Amino acid sequence: MADWKKAAEVLAMALRAIDLVIKRFSKDRSLDKAGDLLTILGALVESVNRGDLEKLDSALAEEELQRLIDALDENDAAADQALKDKFDDS
């Protein structure tokens, strides 16, 4: 059995993964795959025993999406600054 810290980490990642799956299916399929979600959750809980932390990639995908959002925020700030530089002194 994995230690409690690892179990907590897996559970947190599992919840994030399920949240992503729900968001995905709720957009296109009205949660008609609820049974599949339970199957995935059960498998994730099992993974606690196997110590498969390194195989769970949902956090990575979330991180990549956050990079996009952060980069666009930086672009917006740069454009806003360019606007200010061009027009504020006139």
Add this chain to the structure above:
Amino acid sequence: MRRATSLFVVLALAGACGGSTFNERANKSLTTALGATNAARDTFVSWDKQHQLDLVSASTTADEAKAKLETYRAKRQAVVRAFTVAYSAIAAAATALAAVDTQKAGFDLPALIADAVKAALEVKTAIDAVRGGV
């Protein structure tokens, strides 16, 4: 940008083919879809920055620049949504693939993989729509 998105399509499709076992093919497809989506994201971010600066540069008043930026950013949300769907689909498929014995799984894992690759390809459509419309 157009060259980059063409490469994106080729890579994503290539990732969906080849390999020997289902797990190997699925892993390759998801890895390729993630890499291609990341490449599309980075290319789009670079284009977005230059495009916004061009909008400001081409404007003659502050109000005109603000209006142009506001319009563009509203349209850009379609691209952000496409990336969100793509990354979510990739994450869902990768999580299922890693955690489940595919022989015993009670759901359609190949469909999840196909969804992930399809969502990644839809990013290209969203980017093309924004670039052509602004």
